[in-house]
Amino acid sequence: MKTTPRIAIDARMVHKSGIGTCIQHWLKDVGYSIALGDPKELEEYKDCFQTQIPFISSIYGYKEQLKFPYRKLKKSAPDVLHVPHCNIPLLYRGKMMATIHDLTHLVYPEFLPMKLVHWYFKFIFWFVCKRADRINVVSESTKKDLLRFYKVNPDKITVTPLGVGKEFVKKSKPEIEYLYEKYSIPRDKKIILYVGNLLPHKNLNGLLKGFAQMKDREDCRIVMVGKAFDGRTTQTIESELGIEHLLIRAGMVSQEDLVNFYNLADLFVLPSLYEGFGLPILEAFACGTPVACSNTSSMPEVGGQLATYFDPQNPESIAHALEQSIHRKGTQDAEIEAWVSRFSWENCSRKIREIAESLCAEK
Structure with missing residues (x-):
């Protein structure tokens, strides 16, 4: 017994x-x-x-x-x-x-x-x-x-x-539209979401370098969520790349706002050099948002065949992945739902x- x-x-x-x-x-x-x-x-x-x-x-x-x-x-x-x-x-x-x-x-x-x-x-x-x-x-x-x-x-x-937490679900447009005004986000731009911090292995600078090489970057905004972005002002690399005006620093947000940001985004990106698991990939998927992430460590395990991968140390590779994925929202819903159900x-x-x-x- x-x-x-x-x-x-x-x-x-x-x-x-x-x-x-x-x-x-x-x-x-x-x-x-x-x-x-x-x-x-x-x-x-x-x-x-x-x-x-x-x-x-x-x-x-x-x-x-x-x-x-x-x-x-x-x-x-x-x-x-x-x-x-x-x-x-x-x-x-x-x-x-x-x-x-x-x-x-x-x-x-x-x-x-x-x-x-x-x-x-x-x-x-x-x-x-x-x-x-x-x-x-x-x-x-x-x-x-x-x-x-x-x-x-x-x-x-x-x-x-x-x-992946049960709170990460798809939301209707009326439920998430308040984020535009609350965080001064333009409604006519594609939203690329980054959730994380400034630790070196998170590779935010790599993402910014890749984003700067996107052909249509002026039509996009990167929204950066995390405590590290509370009160963060212009950094040298952002000024050097000429993309300061394309970045929105949301800072630390509530869990409700986080779920809604995943829903609002046209693309979630995880540019880390290394992740033990990469849970935000699943959180984004659960909200119906495409993912572009590094092809290193555990991320291919979590993203499966649904994420778009890039070399995190190659800005051209990052730019290509962003351009390839930014218009994919809504095209993989059934496959994403089946994949997330495994976790x-x-x-x-x-x-x-x-x-x-x-x-x-x-x-």
Whole structure:
């Protein structure tokens, strides 16, 4: 008879972007018994678990290791501890699974502020490979990276694709038209949407260089969404390229506005050099918007045969992909809907639980 495992999760990053989105859905669907984290941040999820263990600490570094509630967690007796990233507790001795989203710090060490950060993550990923009983990765690309950098048994690794939130759906024109006025967007221009930040591997400058080479760029506007664009003024590269007047900085927006921006856009573009999964590709697809993205790392896995791909380090390639895709909205609706249906948080959470159950079955 299969027993129900008591699974604990380190939920401190529940309100972070990226990993926080995963934790929010996992809390609702996996069926955790124990959650570690800030009681205030976990308040809205209190019905998703039975026991809460306060754990307030910054992530990554020695402080979280010193503050980890080893005794309280041991007393709560979980069968498995799920750590949603690489920062596993060094002294924990119970069964443990870790989710690794990407290895950006190892693939692109030149983008790190100092060598010490590189060595920290090189060690912590090594320790995950050595100590975790199971490693869950979000894409085949991340699995390949892990096997490239470390000697780890492939059977120890499970690939679990992420899902797309149910709020990402097609909207009618009247529902989204308010965005034109709210963000001063011209109604007679094609909208290219970028959602992200200014981290080097996100390659925003590469996108701008490619956009500057588009033949019909004057008929387009790039709308940039993300905290990094709050109050951001003219940057040197934008002035040099002569495209400053074609950029709209929306800044940080609500979840509702984000969904509506995906719907408003004629094209969503993800120019990253590297992504562990590339969830915005699915979010755009779910809203019926075509996608142009890099042909690197995990993005071809997520975009399938429906996205238009480009070399992120070649402005001409980017420009060609933008020109090729900007008029495609509405031409792939049936195929996009079928593709997106393959990715759900319910399936993702079910696989997380199955990994925990398989660990409990082992002696």
